[in-house]
Amino acid sequence: MKKTxxxxxxxxxxxxxxxxxxxxxxxxxxRRAANANMKLLGDPAPTLVQNGYQYRDLxxxxxxxxxxxxxxxxxxxxxxxxxxxxLEEKAGLMFITMxxxxxxxxxxxxxxxxxxxxxxxxxxxxxIAKKKMxxxxxxxxxxxxxxxxxxxxxxxxxxxTRLGIPITIATDPRHSAHENAxxxxxxxxxxxxxxxxxxxxxxxxxxxxxxxxxxxQEYKALGIRLALSPMADLATEPRWGRINGTFGxxxxxxxxxxxxxxxxxxxxxxxxxSVACMTKHxxxxxxxxDGEDAHFPYGKNQVYPGNNFDYHIIxxxxxxxxxxxxxxxxxxxIPVGQTNEEVGFGYNKEIITGLLREKYGFDGVxxxxxxxxxxxxxxxxxxxxxxxxxxxxxxxKILDAGCDMxxxxxxxxxxxxxxxxGKIAExxxxxxxxxxxxxxxxxxxxxxxxxxxxxxxxxxxEVFRQKxxxxxxxxxxxxxxxxxxxxxxxxxxxxxxxxxxxxxxxFSTLVSDVSEADYVILKLRTPYDPRDQYxxxxxxxxGRLTFSEEEVSKYVGLMQTKPTITVMNLExxxxxxxxxxxxxxxxxxxxxxxxxIMELIFGQxxxxxxxxxxxxxxxxxxxxQKEDVPYDSKDPLYPFGYGISF
Numbered sequence: 001m002k003k004t005x006x007x008x009x010x011x012x013x014x015x016x017x018x019x020x021x022x023x024x025x026x027x028x029x030x031r032r033a034a035n036a037n038m039k040l041l042g043d044p045a046p047t048l049v050q051n052g053y054q055y056r057d058l059x060x061x062x063x064x065x066x067x068x069x070x071x072x073x074x075x076x077x078x079x080x081x082x083x084x085x086x087l088e089e090k091a092g093l094m095f096i097t098m099x100x101x102x103x104x105x106x107x108x109x110x111x112x113x114x115x116x117x118x119x120x121x122x123x124x125x126x127x128i129a130k131k132k133m134x135x136x137x138x139x140x141x142x143x144x145x146x147x148x149x150x151x152x153x154x155x156x157x158x159x160x161t162r163l164g165i166p167i168t169i170a171t172d173p174r175h176s177a178h179e180n181a182x183x184x185x186x187x188x189x190x191x192x193x194x195x196x197x198x199x200x201x202x203x204x205x206x207x208x209x210x211x212x213x214x215x216x217q218e219y220k221a222l223g224i225r226l227a228l229s230p231m232a233d234l235a236t237e238p239r240w241g242r243i244n245g246t247f248g249x250x251x252x253x254x255x256x257x258x259x260x261x262x263x264x265x266x267x268x269x270x271x272x273x274s275v276a277c278m279t280k281h282x283x284x285x286x287x288x289x290d291g292e293d294a295h296f297p298y299g300k301n302q303v304y305p306g307n308n309f310d311y312h313i314i315x316x317x318x319x320x321x322x323x324x325x326x327x328x329x330x331x332x333x334i335p336v337g338q339t340n341e342e343v344g345f346g347y348n349k350e351i352i353t354g355l356l357r358e359k360y361g362f363d364g365v366x367x368x369x370x371x372x373x374x375x376x377x378x379x380x381x382x383x384x385x386x387x388x389x390x391x392x393x394x395x396x397k398i399l400d401a402g403c404d405m406x407x408x409x410x411x412x413x414x415x416x417x418x419x420x421x422g423k424i425a426e427x428x429x430x431x432x433x434x435x436x437x438x439x440x441x442x443x444x445x446x447x448x449x450x451x452x453x454x455x456x457x458x459x460x461x462e463v464f465r466q467k468x469x470x471x472x473x474x475x476x477x478x479x480x481x482x483x484x485x486x487x488x489x490x491x492x493x494x495x496x497x498x499x500x501x502x503x504x505x506x507f508s509t510l511v512s513d514v515s516e517a518d519y520v521i522l523k524l525r526t527p528y529d530p531r532d533q534y535x536x537x538x539x540x541x542x543g544r545l546t547f548s549e550e551e552v553s554k555y556v557g558l559m560q561t562k563p564t565i566t567v568m569n570l571e572x573x574x575x576x577x578x579x580x581x582x583x584x585x586x587x588x589x590x591x592x593x594x595x596x597i598m599e600l601i602f603g604q605x606x607x608x609x610x611x612x613x614x615x616x617x618x619x620x621x622x623x624x625q626k627e628d629v630p631y632d633s634k635d636p637l638y639p640f641g642y643g644i645s646f
């Protein structure tokens with residue numbers, strides 16, 4: 001036994017030594033790579049004065065260039081800079097992907113321990129100094145000071161490039177009060193709001209625009225100048241895993257909310273006070289075949305059995321375009337039967353050039369969705385319909401379709417190769433380059449991309465917090481109130497499941513034995529099928545909308561013991577006929593906090609929300625629905641627009 005333990009000790013010691021040596025080797029490797037990248041850069045841009053005018057000498061030539069002069073017309077500045085850019089710089093401008101940061105806001109020049117995603121990301125200096133990139137999507141949340149510090153540090157790094165082109169920092173939504181993987185990035189210090197479905201349940205465009213304006217201020221204080229939102233897609237297929245990011249299934253309602261959202265972020269025009277919006281996903285990503293998502297090969301088809309393609313364009317036609325959204329993102333799927341070529345939206349020239357550019361006259365930036373060209377550790381390339389093409393051929397097809405930027409990719413060499421081989425004219429590249437630069441200039445990034453790292457007042461704004469709380473309250477929908485069970489009165493004993501017990505205890509006495517309770521409060525969320533074929537699937541709640549027989553038996557059994565109020569967090573339209581039949585009270589929740597939910601239950605405010613989609617009455621009804629048609633579920637449990645009060 002002692003001999004075995006001794007051998008085991010030697011083995012563990014040997015592994016520890018190997019791990020230590022590997023760590024030292026990798027650290028040296030990363031440091032050398034960072035040093036090599038830094039040597040590609042010059043000095044930061046000095047601030048100079050000419051005839052009383054102060055400017056940033058971005059190309060470090062000691063002269064006031066047109067593109068450095070904020071007094072000049074933007075188009076003149078764009079033309080001047082484009083003339084000075086080489087092919088590699090133009091190519092780098094056309095890519096946006098995820099970038100990491102260290103927890104203290106310093107540059108990420110090696111993976112961050114405890115944050116696995118950073119092991120898949122290229123370092124900041126590699127993308128900026130080596131690949132000439134200057135658009136990044138941040139997916140981390142540290143502290144306000146650290147994130148603002150990172151913005152300033154990475155902008156200073158960009159200053160040291162040959163022409164000093166500033167960085168555009170983008171993000172997915174961050175304001176949900178409920179942690180919702182795949183729909184929102186948890187950011188504790190931001191004001192907390194309901195989900196987009198909740199805003200649809202409210203239906204108030206003034207509040208929607210107020211949200212956009214508040215989110216704009218919170219983003220801008222960190223240096224975030226591009227919102228990868230809103231989602232103007234329609235929730236006409238109840239199984240689709242991205243419904244929680246939409247404004248529901250009604251096109252007219254979605255159009256109103258989309259317009260207000262964009263106006264809140266951008267203002268009436270894009271200026272140095274704006275955050276630009278990349279509205280998605282043209283021409284509507286909702287009608288996914290059988291509800292399967294097009295991020296993955298099994299969900300590549302979008303279908304239109306109701307011949308309702310045009311319905312899905314309404315939120316763009318009447319919402320995003322009138323609000324002058326700066327940018328547009330197409331989705332992944334193939335619009336089956338709608339164009340002459342069965343390829344995904346980002347590859348589809350009839351959709352991007354024919355419909356978006358020519359019919360609707362959109363001349364803003366069009367950016368592909370993430371990962372259309374190359375495989376990644378989280379999912380295979382969404383090269384739907386063009387799987388046979390090489391990466392460079394796919395890139396050429398995306399450009400030919402009419403897109404300007406590549407989302408989730410970091411391979412500017414594709415563009416360089418295409419131009420140098422004569423397959424793509426540099427003049428065509430210049431059209432996209434000028435569109436992209438236009439947004440940077442309009443946002444004022446060339447004049448001042450820096451932020452105040454001590455601007456904590458933005459995140460301590462009680463008005464912002466109360467507005468978010470108002471949205472949470474108004475988004476909740478009361479669906480059922482048998483025998484006027486709601487609101488509950490003070491002094492009752494509660495048995496709770498799914499609600500934070502510390503929060504619930506602030507409102508009433510909690511008991512651990514249901515037999516001692518006066519009422520049961522049960523909080524559930526829409527069911528789904530856990531999937532693990534691809535890493536990204538864990539962020540998408542897809543598949544079934546029904547609870548298992550065991551779950552139904554458990555919940556209904558609990559409801560039969562005591563009068564029950566059930567709260568359903570509806571990421572998608574759950575199928576709950578048995579639960580609906582057994583519970584006395586039923587509340588639809590769209591990412592409100594547990595505290596707000598308890599306030600409703602105890603009558604501190606009256607419910608006023610209306611359902612942004614139908615709740616189907618059965619699985620058969622879901623399967624019989626047409627993916628592209630709204631409110632077509634047979635005998636729905638609760639129809640679109642339903643909601644009562646007390």
